[in-house]
Amino acid sequence: xxxxxxxxxxxxxxxxxxxxxxxxxxxxxxxxxxxxxxxxxxxxxxxxxxxxxxxxxxxxxxxxxxxxxxxxxxxxxxxxxxxxxxxxxxxxxxxxxxxxxxxxxxxxxxx
Amino acid sequence: xxxxxxxxxxxxxxxxxxxxxxxxxxxxxxxxxxxxxxxxxxxxxxxxxxxxxxxxxxxxxxxxxxxxxxxxxxxxxxxxxxxxxxxxxxxxxxxxxxxxxxxxxxxxxxxxxx
Numbered sequence: 001x002x003x004x005x006x007x008x009x010x011x012x013x014x015x016x017x018x019x020x021x022x023x024x025x026x027x028x029x030x031x032x033x034x035x036x037x038x039x040x041x042x043x044x045x046x047x048x049x050x051x052x053x054x055x056x057x058x059x060x061x062x063x064x065x066x067x068x069x070x071x072x073x074x075x076x077x078x079x080x081x082x083x084x085x086x087x088x089x090x091x092x093x094x095x096x097x098x099x100x101x102x103x104x105x106x107x108x109x110x111x
Numbered sequence: 112x113x114x115x116x117x118x119x120x121x122x123x124x125x126x127x128x129x130x131x132x133x134x135x136x137x138x139x140x141x142x143x144x145x146x147x148x149x150x151x152x153x154x155x156x157x158x159x160x161x162x163x164x165x166x167x168x169x170x171x172x173x174x175x176x177x178x179x180x181x182x183x184x185x186x187x188x189x190x191x192x193x194x195x196x197x198x199x200x201x202x203x204x205x206x207x208x209x210x211x212x213x214x215x216x217x218x219x220x221x222x223x224x225x
Contacts, residue, residue: 032212043218051212090154094212097159097167104153
């Protein structure tokens with residue numbers, strides 16, 4: 001069955017700390033992977049995506065993610081978080097006609 | 112840059128009433144989707160639509176739900192008889208003809224059923 005797991009449900013960091021959010025997927029077809037951010041009260045915004053090629057993907061706002069096929073993972077990273085990164089982060093994999101989202105990780109960055 | 116738009120941004124309705132949520136996908140897109148997000152939970156797929164037909168639907172998308180593309184620009188989600196548990200944020204998305212792998216999401220409609 002197609003699924004996405006995000007193991008960190010809540011993360012609290014201080015400003016300038018490094019961030020890594022885990023994402024594991026289960027999907028048998030060609031893998032297209034995404035990370036979305038949802039700021040409080042706002043809609044989904046695409047951070048980055050992986051379709052093929054270089055497994056290290058760079059996105060907006062200084063985020064990057066690494067696709068590791070052998071581990072079925074697509075972890076999100078940022079070397080130094082800011083207070084403005086406080087938001088919920090969703091990993092998603094594309095299924096046949098739909099996206100399958102993980103349960104999300106709430107990130108709180110303390111100023 | 113073209114965007115998916117949704118109206119209204121917030122809809123309040125009484126239980127048992129019918130609601131229609133409206134979406135205007137990006138103009139040259141051919142694949143359309145609805146998702147919902149119950150407060151505090153993950154985003155869940157409802158339905159995908161292509162060539163005036165439903166391509167796939169989830170178990171959530173029961174007989175109370177329907178979708179329609181009434182003209183060349185709108186894509187609607189109708190809930191016939193709303194229940195309290197239908198309260199959620201509903202997101203519309205669309206994909207272009209040449210890249211249905213990527214979906215572009217609208218800002219959402221918050222539906223509150225009283």
